[in-house]
Amino acid sequence: AQTVTQSQPEMSVQEAETVTLSCTYDTSESDYYLFWYKQPPSRQMILVIRQEAYKQQNATENRFSVNFQKAAKSFSLKISDSQLGDAAMYFCALRGAYKYIFGTGTRLKVLA
Amino acid sequence: DGGITQSPKYLFRKEGQNVTLSCEQNLNHDAMYWYRQDPGQGLRLIYYSQIVNDFQKGDIAEGYSVSREKKESFPLTVTSAQKNPTAFYLCASSQRPSYNEQFFGPGTRLTVL
Numbered sequence: 561a562q563t564v565t566q567s568q569p570e571m572s573v574q575e576a577e578t579v580t581l582s583c584t585y586d587t588s589e590s591d592y593y594l595f596w597y598k599q600p601p602s603r604q605m606i607l608v609i610r611q612e613a614y615k616q617q618n619a620t621e622n623r624f625s626v627n628f629q630k631a632a633k634s635f636s637l638k639i640s641d642s643q644l645g646d647a648a649m650y651f652c653a654l655r656g657a658y659k660y661i662f663g664t665g666t667r668l669k670v671l672a
Numbered sequence: 673d674g675g676i677t678q679s680p681k682y683l684f685r686k687e688g689q690n691v692t693l694s695c696e697q698n699l700n701h702d703a704m705y706w707y708r709q710d711p712g713q714g715l716r717l718i719y720y721s722q723i724v725n726d727f728q729k730g731d732i733a734e735g736y737s738v739s740r741e742k743k744e745s746f747p748l749t750v751t752s753a754q755k756n757p758t759a760f761y762l763c764a765s766s767q768r769p770s771y772n773e774q775f776f777g778p779g780t781r782l783t784v785l
Contacts, residue, residue, distance in 0.1 A: 566714075569712070593772065593773075595773060602778075603760065603778070603779050604776065604778055604779075605762065605764075605774075605776035607773050607774075610772065610773055651714060651715065653774075658703070658720070658722060659717060659720065659730070660705070660717070660764075660774055661717075662707075662714045662715040662716075663714055664712060664713060664714040665714050
């Protein structure tokens with residue numbers, strides 16, 4: 561069975577600071593993708609970043625980057641220079657064969 | 673603009689009534705999905721379809737039904753057999769064969785009175 565675990569229900573960060581959200585997963589598949597999605601108060605799910613398991617290089621999208629540790633099955637999201645607009649629920653997701661498994665989410669608060 | 677439409681945004685129904693949630697996409701995606709979102713539980717998969725006229729149960733399919741008669745449409749019916757139907761429902765789609773990412777609709781908030 562595939563699982564995704566987000567152990568931090570809520571995090572806070574000061575504006576302009578850096579924060580890291582944790583995610584661990586488990587899968588027996590060799591080919592898989594990992595994602596971080598953002599869900600702002602509007603509840604629209606927005607893709608933040610994607611990582612292919614076969615790529616060793618960590619993905620980066622502007623202020624967002626991941627630390628992908630395949631052996632440890634860890635996939636954390638780092639947000640640099642945090643902005644008020646980053647406040648949202650963040651979901652880690654694993655794509656295996658045809659299905660996506662989501663974690664329970666981390667609520668990120670950004671303090672002005 | 674390409675995207676996924678879900679209607680209505682808010683839906684109220686009396687207990688014991690079936691209700692159908694609409695999901696339409698013009699992204700030409702083969703695969704479509706329905707999720708239920710409850711506080712503290714993330715997104716749970718109800719049903720998914722990889723191709724027209726075919727669909728599979730997800731993790732919490734009991735009390736729900738779907739159809740996939742057209743590529744662009746994947747309606748979800750919440751039946752009276754669903755014990756606790758009040759929730760936020762999200763529809764998503766992705767493209768075979770890579771399934772690189774899912775695109776989501778804006779969601780429907782269903783409240784059963």
